[in-house]
Structure formats: C-alpha cells, structure tokens
Amino acid sequence: MDDELLRRLRTEQARALLDDADPHHAVMLACDLLVAGVDGDAVVALAAESARALPPHDANRRLAAVTEELGLPEPDLPTAVTLVVADTCERILDRSIPAEVGTHHLYVVGYEGSPLDDLLPTVAALAAHLEDDLGGRADDDLRARLAALAQTILHRLTPGNQA
Structure with missing residues (x-):
C-alpha cells in the first residue's frame, strides 16, 4: 500500500475514533485499496457498500474491520x-x-x-x-x-x- 493510501486510511480510522468516519470517503478508500491490490474480505465488503446510503455507524464498523484485517493499530x-x-x-x-x-x-x-x-x-x-x-x-x-x-x-x- 502506498503512503497516500495509508495516510487516508489512518485519517478515516482517526475520524472514526474521534467521531464518525465519513461514509463516502470510507467507501471510496476501500475501492482505491482494491485497485491497489489490497483485497481482503473486509476491504471488499466496505467497497461493496453504497457511498450515499451507508450510515456512519456502519462505516465505522466496516472501517474497523478493514484496519483490523490489515493489522493497523488504533492511533493514540x-x-x-x-x-x-x-x-x-x-x-x-x-x-x-x-x-x-x-x-x-x-x-x-x-x-x-x-x-x-x-x-x-x-x-x-x-x-x-x-x-x-x-x-x-x-x-x-x-x-x-x-x-x-x-x-x-x-x-x-x-x-x-x-x-
């Protein structure tokens, strides 16, 4: 995964920790991860969601599954x-x-x-x-x-x- 994708992923992870992930950004990020060859089950599941209809709570949950799947610890x-x-x-x-x-x-x-x-x-x-x-x-x-x-x-x- 390139540095820009990692930065975006860490930012959405941080946003979910402080408040709520942006559903649109989370889904688009998952799609970009797939294009970059990061194709775990959690990434595919998030990419398959509707960027317009995904509730923030579900975006948080799906994003947490992605970061867990990729082994990214929660930021302080x-x-x-x-x-x-x-x-x-x-x-x-x-x-x-x-x-x-x-x-x-x-x-x-x-x-x-x-x-x-x-x-x-x-x-x-x-x-x-x-x-x-x-x-x-x-x-x-x-x-x-x-x-x-x-x-x-x-x-x-x-x-x-x-x-």
Missing part, C-alpha cells in the same frame, strides 16, 4: 487529532468542504492530549461568529479567517514548526 488520541485536523485543514483550503462544516470539524483541536488545544478559543470564536452573527452561513471574511487558521495549523503540524 494526539495522533488521531493531528490526522483529522490536518485533513480538515487541507479540505478547507481546497474548498472540498464548506466553511460551515470545516469550522465545526476543527473543534477536535480541543480533545484531551491535542497538540493544538491552545487553538480551541480561536475555533470557538469563529464558530460563534458563524452561528451567532452570520446565522450559520459563512461570508467571505469568515472564509478568509478560516483559511488563515487552516494555514497556521498546517504550518504548526509541519515537523520543525511546532510551537
């Missing part, structure tokens, strides 16, 4: 937070998730043991502004502030740049 909490936050920031910056979703997904910085817990007040302030002042719909200013935060986070997560 700080690693899980780092994986999910980095992925969320990348999605914010490439606009593959709406700012409204990305803002709330960044709350994982506040998990116990997070290397980014000092950013929780910043995330909470952006979320409060989004919900209280903007009625839940991001404007250009919030998108710009969120993108700046995402860049800051990714910079901090780059080895050698930790605060």
Whole structure:
C-alpha cells in the first residue's frame, strides 16, 4: 500500500475514533485499496457498500474491520487529532468542504492530549461568529479567517514548526 493510501486510511480510522468516519470517503478508500491490490474480505465488503446510503455507524464498523484485517493499530488520541485536523485543514483550503462544516470539524483541536488545544478559543470564536452573527452561513471574511487558521495549523503540524 502506498503512503497516500495509508495516510487516508489512518485519517478515516482517526475520524472514526474521534467521531464518525465519513461514509463516502470510507467507501471510496476501500475501492482505491482494491485497485491497489489490497483485497481482503473486509476491504471488499466496505467497497461493496453504497457511498450515499451507508450510515456512519456502519462505516465505522466496516472501517474497523478493514484496519483490523490489515493489522493497523488504533492511533493514540494526539495522533488521531493531528490526522483529522490536518485533513480538515487541507479540505478547507481546497474548498472540498464548506466553511460551515470545516469550522465545526476543527473543534477536535480541543480533545484531551491535542497538540493544538491552545487553538480551541480561536475555533470557538469563529464558530460563534458563524452561528451567532452570520446565522450559520459563512461570508467571505469568515472564509478568509478560516483559511488563515487552516494555514497556521498546517504550518504548526509541519515537523520543525511546532510551537
């Protein structure tokens, strides 16, 4: 399995640990694993699911079976937070998730043991502004502030740049 597939798998595993795996991403990941020649029973079962209809709970269960089948241990909490936050920031910056979703997904910085817990007040302030002042719909200013935060986070997560 190449590094990119492993990173994606570890990220969905971390997302399932902290909250719920993204069913669409989990199914697409399983399909990509099959294409790459990783064809265990659990991978095939997840790839056969509907990316639109798979409930998050079932995605978590199927993904856990895949990681068990592949012998991947569950990440520790700080690693899980780092994986999910980095992925969320990348999605914010490439606009593959709406700012409204990305803002709330960044709350994982506040998990116990997070290397980014000092950013929780910043995330909470952006979320409060989004919900209280903007009625839940991001404007250009919030998108710009969120993108700046995402860049800051990714910079901090780059080895050698930790605060």
